[in-house]
Amino acid sequence: MTSVRTRIAGMALFVPAIFILSVLFVYPFFRSFIGSFRVNNHWGLQNYLTVMDLYKGDILYTLAISLASLLILLIFAIILGGFLRLKQNTVLEFLFKIPLFIPFVVVGHAMRVFLAPHGTLNAVLAALGLVNLQNPPSLAFSATGIVIALTWKNLSFALLMMMGAFRSIDDSYIEASYNMGAKSLRTIVSVLMPMAKGAIAVSAVLIFTSMIGSFSIPIMLGAGNGPQMAMVDLYYQIVYQNNYGAANALGVISYLLSMGAAIYYLRMVTTHER
Amino acid sequence: MNAKLKLFLKFLGYACAIFVIFGPISSIVLWSLAQKWYWPHLFPQELGLFYWQKVLGGNIMHSLALSFYIAILVTLLTLLFTVPMSYLLARYKIPAKGLILTLFLLPQAFPQLPVFTNAMVLLYRWDLVGTMPGVVLIHLVGALVYSVWTLVSVFRSIPIALEEAAINVGASKLRVFFTIALPNAIPGIIAASLLVFLYSLDEFTGTLLIGSPFITTMPIYMYKTAMGYEMQVAAITALLLMLPGLLLLFLIEKYLKSQYLATFGRG
Amino acid sequence: MDISITGLSKSYTTRKKVLSDIDLTFQAGSFTAILGPSGCGKTTLMRCISGFLNVDQGVIRFGDQEVTHLPPQKRGTAMVFQNYALWPHMTVYENIAYGLKIRKYSKQEIEKKILAILETVEIDTQDVKKRYPSQYSGGQQQRIALARALVLEPKLLLLDEPLSNLDAKVRQRLRVEIRKIQKDLGITAVYVTHDQDEALSMADQIVLMNEGKIEQIGSPENIYKHPQSYFAAQFIGTSNSLQVEYRDGAFYIGQQLIYIPQSPPALNKMSYDLVIRSKDARVTQDRELESELLSFQGILRESLFTGSGYRHWLEVERQDIYIESEENIPEKGLCFVQIPREKYFLYSREEAI
Structure with missing residues (x-):
């Protein structure tokens, strides 16, 4: 029914976006696979051996930080999201949306000064008598600092996902639970959580992936020496060592760790189109 | 109790x-x-306010202008490239639609840095590293993805009967798009462009790789001053950088559906 | 201009046909209701007529012109949608003017036509240039949608369950008005609905559909009084059906022998469905022996007061039926059901036992 000319005009509308994405994402994406197996113009696994040799600890460190942040976020988001579902509170909801709108680098810097030995956190804790400022603990340039910053930045995302899932649960289920005499926390744990377990799993996967790929926060908060997160290692390999092979191998490993999210998105497309 | x-x-x-x-x-x-x-x-x-005066008189203004310039350019290009395309994706049978949608998901699913380092190699070849076009291009990658997903769902949320009613009274497909679909999608398009604008304004990873050393946007400026322990300058830059996002949050809180936000703020 | 459909078939997937072998004629100026349960294909049929769906087989003609493969905008039909589909970003006036502008009418003509049609559908013309559809009630919105369709003087007006989102009172009123407007304008109309009252009260012709096929075509009276299939009988009216068996030269409900004056079937054992409308039967405590009545016994379980009368729940040979009548029966227990001869319908099951 549609004429050939309209068809061609229609297709032309797709060209710019698809071209940009193919050239600047898809092609580089596959290039990183190829590059990871190239050593001095030969094929080989040398890059992976180098990465394993240098960064095995760092990869585990990345996993540990991502999992720790994820765990904190899930607990936070389920409990706060649950309470907000049971009792609407627009103030809190709005408050916890703020981190989403603060740029990563700003979060990185804010955490540097907030968590520094004489930063605002220690000042407040000292005022409460919890910390001795003569010998203040420093959280800024440590694993804990990174976990706090990543958690803080992802608060909104985790909460939004959870609220979305909880809101789709009908009020009557909650009322039934109250009616049986359950308290709020019990309702959250035994009604809301099981009914939203699919959505919780999806948020977990997405949050985990974004943690693995996080770069700006770790580079601003990482310790000068000691373990680094994978993306920071990758950046240093490029900038200081100019070793694209090793960087790509590290990249491919990060892709593999992100497979969960990739699978989720693929399934989303297939269900979308059915 | x-x-x-x-x-x-x-x-x-x-x-x-x-x-x-x-x-x-x-x-x-x-x-x-x-x-x-x-x-x-x-x-x-x-x-x-000593440092505020000092900073606002200095080269931060240049970065600020540059950032806004890039963000506006990226937003306009993104709208131009994605509004008609998203409409077609939402409404018509397109060959290889699944493949196209998958293409627009990849950047969401995988870490950006390793991909962008490879994109950097390509952009080097074309002499685009350290230039405005290079930075705009790398911003477009994320912006396009974000915009397509938002807009496809915006167009899908418009009841199809509205468009059928127009076709039924004799409107051409082009006319239906401009007089029915587009006007009804305006709130969604505004939300999408504001978020794309913010994305470009805040973009760090791509700009650090592709823009350096000549293109210093606000996030890069802030990063450099922070790493150089210019505490006050970094703090002021950070505050300026935060402002548009917070403004956006306050202004359009009610328009932003959480489904649009869910894909935002990653990287 | 008559509108005819011959041999129309449509399937979404290769396996199942949504429409098969539809043959229909809509006479010029007539009002046809396409009636059927949800999923029967009635909406698909309408979308094929309007051109929003391509047909697999068959021919659609508007008068002498074949329109089977014409795009919707070239068919000259006008649709009224279930959810009105009024454009929310345009004023009421702009909504109605839209199609006229496409047809390049002058401003004066547009204004004249719009005012006239709004009068027809009884919408106050005063501030239609300022007000948006959302400022009107559901019933008024549907009138506006009707005006938008009618202003183009379509060859065929298609209405897709236009009243199903409205509350009962508004619905009753709009039925009468839509019918009146259609008659006054002499326009050919096709009305898709799942509501039998709507179809029976509005239409000249009813097309009863089930599972993608036409079950029966006829006037409302004809459809109601002479249902030609089991489906037609039990879909129209509030009906009960009882299993009846023919064996040893007689008809039985369970163990109960009943007298049905019908020539015996060829086989000596057959299953039948007996359909009885709730309002057509009587429940009595004494059996009147009258040859004009079909009569059998049952046990009255419960009687519910319905306002205008009573609804009696009876058990007949382990099958439940519901009979409505004006009089109450105070004593539960054994009683009799009696139905005039022309008011029950017997259909043989396809497979013989």
Whole structure:
């Protein structure tokens, strides 16, 4: 029914976006696979051996930080999201949306000064008598600092996902639970959580992936020496060592760790189109 | 539980939430005003706007203008490339539609840095590293993806009967798009462009790789000053950088559906 | 101009046909209701007529012109949608003017036509240039949608369950008005609905559909009084059906022998469905022996007061039926059901036992 000319005009509308994405994402994406197996113009696994040799600890460190942040976020988001579902509170909801709108680098810097030995956190804790400022603990340039910053930045995302899932649960289920005499926390744990377990799993996967790929926060908060997160290692390999092979191998490993999210998105497309 | 305890707990809850959210932000506010702040003082010895005056008169203004310029350009290009395309994706049978949608998901699913380092190699070849077009292009990658997903769902949320009613009374497909679909999609398009604008304004990873050393947007400027321990300058830059996002949050809170937000703020 | 459909078939997937072998004629100026349960293909049929769906087989003609493969905008039909589909970003006036502008009418003509049609559908013309559809009630919105369709003087007006989102009172009123407007304008109309009252009260012709096929075509009276299939009988009216068996030269409900004056079937054992409308039967405590009545016994379980009368729940040979009548029966227990001869319908099951 549609004429050939309209068809061609229609297709032309797709060209710019698809071209940009193919050239600047898809092609580089596959290039990183190829590059990871190239050593001095030969094929080989040398890059992976180098990465394993240098960064095995760092990869585990990345996993540990991502999992720790994820765990904190899930607990936070389920409990706060649950309470907000049971009792609407627009103030809190709005408050916890703020981190989403603060740029990563700003979060990185804010955490540097907030968590520094004489930063605002220690000042407040000292005022409460919890910390001795003569010998203040420093959280800024440590694993804990990174976990706090990543958690803080992802608060909104985790909460939004959870609220979305909880809101789709009908009020009557909650009322039934109250009616049986359950308290709020019990309702959250035994009604809301099981009914939203699919959505919780999806948020977990997405949050985990974004943690693995996080770069700006770790580079601003990482310790000068000691373990680094994978993306920071990758950046240093490029900038200081100019070793694209090793960087790509590290990249491919990060892709593999992100497979969960990739699978989720693929399934989303297939269900979308059915 | 008695009423007093309840009130106290409620108060404590709010206090905690406010501290969690504003604690980190307050630190940079404090630093931006600190004219003199030496160890081991808990608060700056001298507060003032000295650094604000100094910074706002300096080359930060150049970065600010550059950032806005890039963000506006990226937003306009993104709208141009994605509004008609998203409409077609939402409404018509397109060959290889699944493949196209998958293409627009990849950047969401995988870490950006390793891909962008490879994109950098390509852009080097074309002499685009360290140039405006290079930075705009790398911003477009994320912006396009974000925009397509938002807009496809915006167009899908318009009842198809509205368009059928127009076709039924004799409107051509082009006319239906401009007189029915587009006007009804305006709120969604505005939301999408604001978020794309913010994305470009805040973009760090791609700009660091592709823009350096000549294109210093606000996030890069902030990063450099922070790493160079220019505490006050970094703090002021950070605050300026935060402002558009917060403004956006306050202004269009009610328009932003959480489904649009869910894909935002990653990277 | 008559509108005819011959041999129309449509399937979404290769396996199942949504429409098969539809043959239909809509006479010029007539009002046809396409009636059927949800999923029967009635909406698909309408979308094929309007051109929003391509047909697999068959021919659609508007008068002498074949329109089977014409795009919707070239068919000259006008649709009224279930959810009105008024454009929310345009004023009421702009909504109605839209199609006229496409047809390049002058401003004066447009204004004249719009005012006239709004009068027809009884919408106050005063501030239609300022007000948006959302400022009107559901019933008024549907009138506006009707005006938008009618202003183009379509060859065929298609209405897709236009009243199903409205509340009962508004619905009753709009039925009468839509019918009146259609008659006054002499326009050919096709009305898709799942509501039998709507179809029976509005239409000249009813097309009863089930599972993608036409079950029966006829006037409302004809459809109601002479249902030609089991489906037609039990879909129209509030009906009960009882299993009846023919064996040893007689008809039985369970163990109960009943007298049905019908020539015996060829086989000596057959299953039948007996359909009885709730309002057509009587429940009595004494059996009147009258040859004009079909009569059998049952046990009265419960009687519910319905306002205008009573609804009696009876058990007949382990099958439940519901009979409505004006009089109450105070004593539960054994009673009799009696139905005039022309008011029950017997259909043989396809497979013989």
